[in-house]
Amino acid sequence: MGAGRRPSGRCLHTGGIVMKVSYREALKMALREALSNDPRVFLMGEDVGRYGGCYAVSKGLIDEFGEERIRDTPLSESGFVGAGIGAALGGMRPIVEVMTVNFSLLCLDQIVNTAATLRHMSxxxxxxPLVVRMTTGAGRQLAAQHSHSLENYYAHVPGIRVVAPATLEDARGMLATALENPDPVIMFEHNALYNMEGELDETAGAVDIDRAAIRRSGEQVSLITFGGNLQKTLAAAEQLSTEGISAEVVDLRTLRPLDDDTIMASVRKTHRAVIISEEWRSGSLAAEVGMRIAEQAFYDLDAPLARVCSAE
Structure with missing residues (x-):
């Protein structure tokens, strides 16, 4: 898609005009809208400008908004995330792109000891009001140092909000809501989703970043997941249906704070729960969600809790 052009493939449905877009294009739409609507917003990170971003999310935006708004940075995550924190303190609304969650370990000090704590320390x-976008998860040809799933590291930290858009609507809408948040928001984009295509309403806009969502209704087991595992979990639920098992799929969407109400309502309905996460098993969000279910809905369970995670 060229600079300044809408995604191709517009068609008319009974619900209104929808566009055929990819997850990548939905994110770009959100970036373009944020940059157009608020002069305080700018994007910074490694190769986000002339290269168009490692995953081409910002391709063409430097031609539309210029080098002051789309800023290439040195290869120093601690440096440019720190600069983003300073800009946010100065009244700007920075969007900082960290190429992969692996490299975010180099700026963990800035996020945990500064961004997450300044409100409380002051x-x-x-x-x-900082948004940090980072790619997560295993993907093609990315090797060990680009393939981790460390969402639990950030979901552990008070003072920040953590979101994981798994649908086109959330990829399009979460950024706008995050930019209105007065505190830091970490936005995880699974690299396996960038090429995912689907239909998105032309008028799609901001969405909440507070609640989980039921992506498939079911009666016999709750499959609880987030991010890049949602589509796989939906496929598993469909397979289970052919075997006579009715599975409900819960998309967490927001990893901090977790929406306990939606999780527990689903478990109390189905009386069984399996948590699916690409993280390592030990200390994972799957472990946290499972413990919350044990604390809040233990007597509603008809079977032991289970989780599906990456091998350690």
Whole structure:
């Protein structure tokens, strides 16, 4: 898709005009809208400008908005995330792209010890309205140092909000809501989703970043997941249906804070739960969700909790 052009493939449905877009294009639409609507918004990160981003999400935006708004940075995650924090403190609305979650370990100090804590250390006098986008998960030809799933690292930290858009609507809409948040938001984009295509309403806009979503209704087991595992979990639920098992699929969407109400309502309905996460098993979000179910809905369970995670 060229700079300034809408995605191709517009068609008219009874629900209105929809566009055939990829997850990547939905993210670009969100970036373009944010940059167009608010002069305080800018994007910075490694290769986000002339190269168009490692995953081509920002391709063409530098031609539309210029080098002041689309800023290429040195290969120093700690440096440019720190610069983003400073800009946020100064009244800007920075969007910082970290190429992969693996490299975010180099700026973990900036996020945990500065961005997440300044509001509390200042007695509420300062806020850090910063959005950090980072790619997560295993993918093609990315090797060990580009393929981790460390969402649990950030979901562990008070003072930040963590989201994981798994659908085109959330890829399009979560960024706008995150930019209105007065505190830091970490946005995880699974690399296996960038090429995912589907239909998106032309008027799609901001969505909430507070609640989980039921992506498939079921009666016999709750399959709880997020991000890049949603489509696989939906496929598994479809396979289970051919075997006579009715599975409900819960998309967490927001990993911090977790939406306990939606999770527990599903478990109390189905009386069984399996948590699916690409993270390593030990200390994973799957472990956290499972423990919350044990604490809040233990007597509603008809079978032991289970989880599906990556091998360690």
């Amino acid at each position: 007695g509420g006098q300062f806020s850090v």
